[in-house]
Amino acid sequence: MTARTHSVGVLAFDGLKMLDLTGPAEVFSEANRYGADYRLTVVSIGGKPVSSSIGMRVPVDADVADAPAFDTLLVVGGDRLPEAPVEPELTAATADLAARSGRVAAICTGAFLLGAAGLLDGRRATTHWQHTALLARRHPRARVEPDALFVRDGTTYTSAGVTAGIDLALALLEEDHGPDLTRRVARSLVVYMQRPGGQSQFSPSLQGPAPRTPVLRLVQDAVQADPTGEHSLDTLAAAVRVSPRHLTRMFRAELGTTPMKYVELLRFDIAKALLDSGHNATEAAARAGFPSYESLRRAFARHLGISPTKYQHRFATTGTGSRTPAPPR
The missing domain is CATH 1.10.10.60 (Homeodomain-like)
Known part of the structure; x- marks a missing residue:
């Protein structure tokens, strides 16, 4: 039986955290080896390549304005997002893509983009433990859960630090294809099948x-x-x-x-x-x-x-x- 094609869009911008993109992308790519059919499209404002947190340039497939509707939208994080208000153009791009996507998943500080676009209002959410208090202050209508690895509220997902993006991607994979395929992907990547979403981020008080x-x-x-x-x-x-x-x-x-x-x-x-x-x-x-x-x-x-x-x-x-x-x- 041929799997239904599942389109995944990634919103990219200058300064994105590289592992926020590559971690979930590897999960979906590995799933394709076992019968899934995820199609990844990286989009940016203007369709221009972007620079990553490690200095590498990230090629982009399409302009946000020309992007199709996605089954899943991944909103990656970046160190600059908690440091200053998100620029209006990037906020508008997030809102536009989210409105045309079946589900929206923010990795790490990508939650600040969702918050700026009003997508966390009245919703449960999380982000990296270093920034949960700031996220709660900046977006008081969100219900921030500071200890969770990832949180689902309806069709909106948020996750903690960068490796928690892999946990979230595995959870999305299990929703789409069940535990057997997800277990095969996890074993192939040599990661735990899935740390529970409510599992605490480790050692915030001492670290x-x-x-x-x-x-x-x-x-x-x-x-x-x-x-x-x-x-x-x-x-x-x-x-x-x-x-x-x-x-x-x-x-x-x-x-x-x-x-x-x-x-x-x-x-x-x-x-x-x-x-x-x-x-x-x-x-x-x-x-x-x-x-x-x-x-x-x-x-x-x-x-x-x-x-x-x-x-x-x-x-x-x-x-x-x-x-x-x-x-x-």
């Missing part, structure tokens, strides 16, 4: 920049220095000489969370680091300040959607870079 407010940095330093210590709201507030209410306001204003949720996330990240270094889950729970393994398990369920043991088996490094990982099953 991200330190809080700007000195009081919040003191709280962060105190918890990281002694994760098993007494870190109740009252204790933390007393340590930094502010009221519990004022401390809570500062956390909400800068970090969009509460002190206690932040303490849990710090401990959670510490536990993940311990698991990565080879400690078992019980040891990781105790050293990270969790009262029991069960409380750590609940934290992993909330933040990653998997157990500590599954996390360790799936994501921890082997410690020998020369080993070839087994293909996913």
Whole structure:
């Protein structure tokens, strides 16, 4: 049986993130080897070639104005998108293409293009964890989910950092052709068939920049220095000489969370680091300040959607870079 042709358009612009384009494109290209029929068309304003994040020129197939209707529109990201308002011409191109497409999928900071075009209003969305707070501020009518790898709201999809674009492409592939073909593509590309869309982006609290407010940095330093210590709201507030209410306001204003949720996330990240270094889950729970393994398990369920043991088996490094990982099953 011949598969129905599925047209995929990619909106390209100067400064696009190369992997945002090539990652999903490889998924669809590989799917064609197993019976799918995806046809990729790269479009830009004026139909001109564009420059990528790595300096390579990207050839373009068509002008946005002449592009056909697409079954799927991919809106890639770029480092410049969070830094300044999107120019009106690119916003209009996004809106025009989206209106003529069956479904729209933004990769990483491509969500800022959807937001500028009004396509996230009233919708759930995500982007790279470094920019989720900015996306929420810039587009307050969107419901930004800061931890998700990718989010579907109707026919609109958004994804986290660049490799999450591959997860999203696999999810789109599974919608079109089911799990068997998707599994074959994932194994061929040596990636996990699909990390769940709601799975948390990893370690935002430890990998991200330190809080700007000195009081919040003191709280962060105190918890990281002694994760098993007494870190109740009252204790933390007393340590930094502010009221519990004022401390809570500062956390909400800068970090969009509460002190206690932040303490849990710090401990959670510490536990993940311990698991990565080879400690078992019980040891990781105790050293990270969790009262029991069960409380750590609940934290992993909330933040990653998997157990500590599954996390360790799936994501921890082997410690020998020369080993070839087994293909996913």
